[in-house]
Amino acid sequence: MHSLLLGLIAALAWGIHDLCVRFVSQKTSILPAMLIVFSTGAILVAGAAAALGDWQAMTLQAAWLAGLSGTLFALGSYALYRAFALGPVKLVAPLVGAYPVLSLGMAMLQGQPIGTGHWLAVAAVVGGVGCIAVFSTEDDGSPVNLQAAAWGVAGAIGFALTFATGQAATHAGAELPVLIVTRLAAILLLLGLAWLARMVQLPSRKVLPLLVLMGALDALALGLVIYAGTLPRPEFASVSASLFGLVTVVLAWLVLRENMNRAQWISVAVTFGGIAYLGH
Template identity: 50%
Template structure:
């Protein structure tokens, strides 16, 4: 399915992006990095949305849903950045990537049928996350592991809400304007967070190329997941995109040299096997 392929492309973009987050958030700070990346993403989207977007289809409900998606996206990225700032990657990445659990729960609450094997996969996600968390040590983090877990849960919940609201907005309006409105609201939210954290702080010049690259990755990933709203089974794009955590863990092992014990690899394998099954 095309929506599933879109989700996998988004996962690759966010997997590379999150490895960059681990470096940039510690060197530049989470809020300046977040604001810069979201501004770059919005600037990249603007010309396409203006030239090719169907703005006449954007009624008040579509604008409101897109704005809500952007606000929740800010919360999602805040959770992601703070979680990776504390780390370790192998602890927070599976939690962040477990948001398909919320998709299944929302489907059940909405009256859609959820089979026993899907619930079994949900249990696998929770079990794998618990194994990784229990086998991590405090001295492997940049702070409290309980805080890292809380931020990661906030981030994962935010991503699930972002995609649900974004798809609803795209159905009510048009994909490109929805993406741009979502990004603009996310930028405003990031600026508010930046001001609340002590005022505007510009990233160093050396960090700008990486931040620009991360903005491009974010633009592609968010854009194609929301654009999947017009395809069959758009939820598959959101579910498939959650596998970014698997890419992040592997890259952290290869690049950051984070030690992963056999037991933790087992927990990661359970988590992402279950997530993959939910994407089928």
């Protein structure tokens, strides 16, 4: 139950964060914006890690897994930003939020039994996302942006691998040191990509407060999911956190005034109902 609650809080934080991503990704370059967001999160985590972190419990295996988790998180987040820059929230959010389907696939490859109910939930997620795409096409009068869909799927893959490696790192070491190593690895990767792309210009001052808020929300959400690795049934946190897409869709409808007809709402409900069942 504690893991489930942590995941739900993370979902709320990430839902607000992703609504901001939709706005920011269309106002500034992605890599500099991500550097501000990740650096803010790293500063917040570093303060807690320095004061409360059990660094003696940090093993070489935990550090390696944390670094891998951070690298995957940076790549998944980049895909998320690109997807929201190209497509509407009602299409991108369910795609990215469907990462528990991939987590289920990894569990199956590891030899864990998968029940009929789980396969039906997977079918609901895939079918729901497909219906969202179809109804979006009819509503907007233009084809679904395949690039946005592809980046959304890439984001889902990145997040599924991030949470799996992050929770494994927590098992092998201490929570706060794992979080700071994860953040540092993500920032180093982004710095390398920004240097290669020659993107060193900072975002405008108008969006800086929003980027700092996004960094705080992102650090809180990822920290809660990774911390759940120390609790019973940590997979509940990952699955319940995946409902952030539903939060984002509702906020986009309320704040950004994205049009949603009845068929699209039903498709969204089916998709996230299937995602929720995967944590059963």
